[in-house]
Amino acid sequence: MSGSKVYTLEEVAKHNTKDDCWLVIGGKVYNVTKFLEDHPGGDDVLLSSTAKDATDDFEDVGHSSTARAMMDEYLVGEIDAATIPTKVKYTPPKQPHYNQDKTQEFVIKILQFLVPLAILGLAVAVRMYTKSESA
């Protein structure tokens, strides 16, 4: 069959059974019905990759060049890319920039250092004062 026919994802999605199984991989449409039983990865994985863009599924397995060469045999056409729902891109929520002004942080650090020192100084002063009084 020629590989020039353009299918919509909706059309391809109808072929999702063991007796009629089409896949969309890399913008192309493959009729893998006859290959289901011979697929080294099993027929279940192929069936579960129907009715969608299976490119990622196919690539994630890391298929060999032999596997890629086999694909031509099952090519029936191309997919109308506009019919493939675009991936929802995850954009992380914008984090508010806390403590952009570092002055406060700096003052706290200084105080953390100075306060114990002041207490120590006070303790020494009190000690010296009480000592000289008792003497």
Ligand code: HEM
């Ligand atoms: C026309 C499409 C496909 C062809 C011709 C094909 C062919 C092959 C071949 C020849 C292998 C043996 C290992 C290798 O040579 O890489 C294989 C393994 C495998 N394939 Fe596919 N495959 C196709 C699509 C898919 C899809 C859509 C999936 C979905 C996940 C898939 C999943 C797997 C898995 C899980 C293995 C087994 C890997 C392992 O256990 O080592 N294949 N395939």
